[in-house]
Amino acid sequence: MSALKFRSIYSSSIDSAESQCNFSKASYSKSLRGGEPVPEAAAADSDGTKDSFDDEKEPKSSDIKEYRGDPIKLPESTHSLFFVSPFCSAPSMFAWGIAALSVGCMALALINALDGGTNLNPLKVPVNISSATRGAQYLSIFVILLMEEEIPTGLAQMRLITFVGLHSVCPKASYKKFLACNVFRILMGYLFLVNVLLVLIQAEDVLTIFYDVLALQFVQQLDDIGFRLARLDVFGRRMQRACTMRWFDAEFEYQKGCYKQIMMLKSVYFINMGLFIAAMVVISARQMRGFYQCKEITLDVGDGILEEAFVRINDNFETWVLVYSYFNGVFIKDGTYAGHPLYKEARKFDRQPYRPDNQAGSMFPVVIPAEIKYCDEIRAWVLTHENILKSENDDSSCQWLLKSPETTSFDVLDAAGRWDMWVGVLGTTDVSITCNRCSESADCNLNGECSDDGRCICDSGKGVNYFGSHCEVKLRDECKTVIPEVGNYTVSIEHTSSWSNNNLAEKGIESKDDIWQEYSRPVFSSTDNNQRWSLVYSGSRWFGMNLTGTDVTSEQWLVGVSNYHAFWYRAYAYNTIFVSDPTKESSPVGVDWYRIGERGDQFGPLGALSPVQLYNQTGRGFFRCAGHVQNKNASAPARSLSTFDRKLTTILRGHGRP
Numbered sequence: 001m002s003a004l005k006f007r008s009i010y011s012s013s014i015d016s017a018e019s020q021c022n023f024s025k026a027s028y029s030k031s032l033r034g035g036e037p038v039p040e041a042a043a044a045d046s047d048g049t050k051d052s053f054d055d056e057k058e059p060k061s062s063d064i065k066e067y068r069g070d071p072i073k074l075p076e077s078t079h080s081l082f083f084v085s086p087f088c089s090a091p092s093m094f095a096w097g098i099a100a101l102s103v104g105c106m107a108l109a110l111i112n113a114l115d116g117g118t119n120l121n122p123l124k125v126p127v128n129i130s131s132a133t134r135g136a137q138y139l140s141i142f143v144i145l146l147m148e149e150e151i152p153t154g155l156a157q158m159r160l161i162t163f164v165g166l167h168s169v170c171p172k173a174s175y176k177k178f179l180a181c182n183v184f185r186i187l188m189g190y191l192f193l194v195n196v197l198l199v200l201i202q203a204e205d206v207l208t209i210f211y212d213v214l215a216l217q218f219v220q221q222l223d224d225i226g227f228r229l230a231r232l233d234v235f236g237r238r239m240q241r242a243c244t245m246r247w248f249d250a251e252f253e254y255q256k257g258c259y260k261q262i263m264m265l266k267s268v269y270f271i272n273m274g275l276f277i278a279a280m281v282v283i284s285a286r287q288m289r290g291f292y293q294c295k296e297i298t299l300d301v302g303d304g305i306l307e308e309a310f311v312r313i314n315d316n317f318e319t320w321v322l323v324y325s326y327f328n329g330v331f332i333k334d335g336t337y338a339g340h341p342l343y344k345e346a347r348k349f350d351r352q353p354y355r356p357d358n359q360a361g362s363m364f365p366v367v368i369p370a371e372i373k374y375c376d377e378i379r380a381w382v383l384t385h386e387n388i389l390k391s392e393n394d395d396s397s398c399q400w401l402l403k404s405p406e407t408t409s410f411d412v413l414d415a416a417g418r419w420d421m422w423v424g425v426l427g428t429t430d431v432s433i434t435c436n437r438c439s440e441s442a443d444c445n446l447n448g449e450c451s452d453d454g455r456c457i458c459d460s461g462k463g464v465n466y467f468g469s470h471c472e473v474k475l476r477d478e479c480k481t482v483i484p485e486v487g488n489y490t491v492s493i494e495h496t497s498s499w500s501n502n503n504l505a506e507k508g509i510e511s512k513d514d515i516w517q518e519y520s521r522p523v524f525s526s527t528d529n530n531q532r533w534s535l536v537y538s539g540s541r542w543f544g545m546n547l548t549g550t551d552v553t554s555e556q557w558l559v560g561v562s563n564y565h566a567f568w569y570r571a572y573a574y575n576t577i578f579v580s581d582p583t584k585e586s587s588p589v590g591v592d593w594y595r596i597g598e599r600g601d602q603f604g605p606l607g608a609l610s611p612v613q614l615y616n617q618t619g620r621g622f623f624r625c626a627g628h629v630q631n632k633n634a635s636a637p638a639r640s641l642s643t644f645d646r647k648l649t650t651i652l653r654g655h656g657r658p
Contacts, residue, residue: 072160072252074169075153078223078230079185081242083177084170091242094235098226099184105219106191113198119439120454125283126204127293128339128410134284136206140213141276144196145269147217150189152268154182159265161252170247192220197276201283204409293341294413294435295333296351298469299372301325301383301402302429303540303582304421305605310394312387313365321605322388324402324421324429325539325582326567327370329519330436330469338376340410345369348519349562351469362559367568372412373398380404381415390422402431436469447471468520473586475515475522478627482524482589485614485622491524491535491588499552518564521586535588538566542588544578545571572606579606593622 074080081095117124129137163175199212230239286292301324309322330351331343346369347354354369370385375398382400389399401422404415416433420426437454438444444456448471451457458466467473481492494516516523521537525547532547543566550557566572572579576596583591597608613620 073250074161074248075157076224076227076231076243076248078226079181080227080248082181083175084173084245084247085242089242090238094226094230094239095223098223102188102219102222103191105222106188106195106216109195109216109219110191110198113195113202120437121292123198124202125287125292126202126410127290127341128287129204130408133203133206133209136209137200137203137280137284138277140196140200140209141273141280144193144213145273145276147213148189148192148220148272150185150192150220151272152265154185154189155265155268158182165252169250169252170245173247188220192216193272193276197279200276200280290333290336290341293333293411294437296346296436296469297331297343297372297412298329298432298434298436299331299383300328300432301419301421302431304423304427304429306401306423307605308424310389310392312389317389317392320567320570321572322401322567323539323572323605325541326565327383328539331370331372337373340374341412343372343412345371347562348564348566349517351520354563359559359563361555362563363556364560364563364569367563367565374410374412375400375403378403379406379408381407381412402429404431434470438470444471447474465515465522467515467517467522467586473520475586476625476627479587479589479625480522481626482587482623483626485620485624486612489526489528490626491526491533491623493522494525494534499557516561524588536564536571538571540582540584542580542583542591542593543571543576544593545575546577547575578612579609587625588623589625590621590623592618592620 074084078095078098081091085091085095113124114122158179161178166173166175166178195216196213199209199216203209203212227243229235230243233240304324306322306324308319310317311320327345329348330346332346332351332353333341334344334353335342345354346352354367356366359366368385368387370383370388372381372383374380375382377397378400380400381404382398383402384398384400386399388401390396390401402419404419405417407415409415413433413435416431418428419431421429436456438450438456439454441448441450444450444458445466447466448456448458456469456471458468458471460466463477465475465477467475475493481490483490496514496516516525519537519539523537524535526533530548532550534545534547536543536545560569564571578593578595580588580591580593585591593612594609595612596606597603597610599607611618613622
C-alpha cells in the first residue's frame with residue numbers, strides 16, 4: 001500500500017522488542033533446558049568425516065548481525081502531507097482532496113451495498129449460493145487481510161515514530177496531526193473492510209467477489225497513486241517538491257518495545273480474521289437453513305388452457321381439460337429439492353397445507369398439491385404435478401407443465417416473468433410470483449398491518465373487509481349482497497359459522513364468523529326457492545355453481561369446502577352452469593357472465609357460451625351491489641320506481657338464475 005512496508009516495520013519492531021525485553025534465542029533456549037547449554041550435534045559418516053552441513057562451526061550469537069528489516073521511513077502517501085505541510089498550502093489541500101475522494105467513493109459503495117434492503121433482510125443477503133461461491137468467500141478473507149495495509153501501517157507508525165524522532169527529521173511537522181493522520185488511516189482501513197465484508201455476503205458468483213474487491217482496493221490506494229504522480233511532476237513543480245523533501249528519505253531510529261506491544265500488532269490480523277470468519281459462518285449457516293428464503297409465495301400463471309392433460313387416476317390415465325389458473329394461489333415452502341427451496345400448493349380455502357389425513361370422508365379424489373421446484377437438468381424453475389403429464393409417456397425433465405427461462409438463481413422470485421407453458425404445443429405465459437412476507441404496511445397495500453412475523457393482518461370494519469395474502473382483495477359492505485340485472489333474487493356472502501358449530505376445528509375451520517373464501521375471494525350464495533346457488537372464484541373466473549341438495553352440516557360438506565380445488569373437484573365439468581370472463585375483481589360485480597351450453601369436441605374447452613347480459617352488451621356486467629341499488633332507489637320518485645319494476649319484470653321474465 002505505502003512505501004512503509006508493514007512487514008519490515010513489524011519485523012524490526014519485534015526484533016527491537018526482543019532485544020529490549022531480553023527475548024534472545026540463546027537465553028530462551030537456555031531457560032528451557034534449565035541453564036544447560038545445548039550441545040552441537042555432530043553427525044559423522046562411515047569414513048569419520050562430518051556431513052557437509054557441519055563443515056563449519058555455527059558462529060556465536062555475538063558474531064551475528066541482528067537483522068531489523070528495512071529502515072523506518074515516512075510512508076510515501078498523500079496522507080503524510082497532512083502533517084509535514086502547512087494547513088493552507090497546496091500540498092495539504094491536495095492531500096485533503098485525495099482523502100475526500102477516497103472517503104466519498106468508499107461511502108458511496110457502502111450506501112449502494114445497503115440500499116434496497118428490507119427490515120427482514122437489511123443486508124440483501126442472497127437466499128443461497130453455490131459451493132464454488134461459498135468457497136471463494138472464505139478464501140477471499142485471507143486475500144483481503146493480506147492486501148489491507150492501512151490498519152497495521154497506522155498502528156506501527158504510532159508505535160515506532162516518537163515525537164522526538166519526528167521533530168528531529170522534520171522540525172515543522174505537527175505530531176498531533178501525525179497521530180490524527182494515522183487514526184484516519186486506520187479508520188479508512190476498517191471502512192474498506194466493512195465494504196469488502198458486504199461484498200462477500202452479497203456475492204452470488206465468484207467473479208463478482210474478485211472484481212468488487214479489486215475496485216475497492218484501487219480506491220484505497222488513491223493516496224499512494226496520487227503521491228507517485230506528484231513525484232513525476234504531473235501536478236506541478238510545487239507538488240513535486242513537496243513529495244521529494246528530504247524527510248521522506250530520512251530513517252528513524254528503532255524504538256524500544258516489549259512483549260505486549262508485539263502481541264498487539266500480531267493480534268490485529270487475527271482479530272480481523274476472526275470477525276470476518278464469524279460473520280461469514282453466521283451468514284452461511286442461515287443460507288443453508290433457508291433463513292433468507294421466502295416461506296410462502298403467491299403464484300399467478302394466467303389463464304392458459306391445456307385441453308388434453310393426461311391425469312393419472314389409480315394407475316390409469318384420463319384426459320381432462322386443465323385450466324392453469326386453477327393452480328393460482330399460495331404455495332408453501334416444504335423442504336428443498338436439488339439444493340433449492342421446494343414449494344407445495346396450499347389449500348384455496350385457508351392457505352394451509354393439503355394433507356391426506358384431513359381429507360378422509362371426501363367424495364372427491366384426495367388432492368395432491370402441485371409443486372414449484374428447481375429442475376437441475378434444464379437449469380430452470382418448473383411447475384409440476386406427479387399425476388398430471390403432457391402424455392402417457394412423458395419423459396421430459398422433471399415432467400414440467402410450466403418452466404422458467406434458464407437460470408442459476410436460488411430465489412424463485414427472480415424467475416418471475418415469461419415462462420414456457422405446455423398447451424398441447426409449446427406456448428408462453430406471464431408468470432407472477434410474489435413473496436407473502438411484509439416488512440411494512442405498504443406491503444399490505446395499506447389495507448392492513450404487518451405483524452412481527454412478516455404476515456399481513458388485513459383490516460375489517462368501517463364499511464369494508466380486506467382479504468388475500470397482501471390484503472389486495474376489497475369487499476365493501478354495500479357489495480356483500482349482489483343482485484342480477486336479470487332475475488328476481490339476491491346472492492350474499494356466506495359465513496362458515498352458519499354451517500355448524502360442530503367438527504369445524506377438526507377440519508381446520510375456525511369456529512367464528514369468518515367469511516367463506518376460496519382463492520382469496522368471498523363466496524356468494526343464494527338459497528331462495530329451496531335451491532342453493534353459489535358464486536365461487538376459481539383462480540381467474542367466477543363459477544355459478546348449482547349446489548342444490550348439499551347439506552352444509554354434513555361431514556362431506558366440511559371436507560369438500562376446506563379442501564376445494566377447481567381442477568381436482570372437476571367443478572367446471574360437473575356443477576358449473578354459468579361462468580364469467582377472466583377477472584381479478586374482488587366480487588362478481590362488473591364482469592360479463594355466460595350460460596354454458598353444449599360441450600364436446602365441436603366447441604371450445606369451456607363449451608358453448610351464451611351471454612346473459614341485458615341486450616347481450618359486452619362490458620355491461622350482470623351483477624350489481626345491492627347497497628348501491630337501494631341507495632339509488634331511495635332517492636327516486638315512488639311513481640318512477642314502480643314503473644321501472646314493471647318494465648324490468650316484463651323484460652327479464654323467463655331468464656334462469658346464474
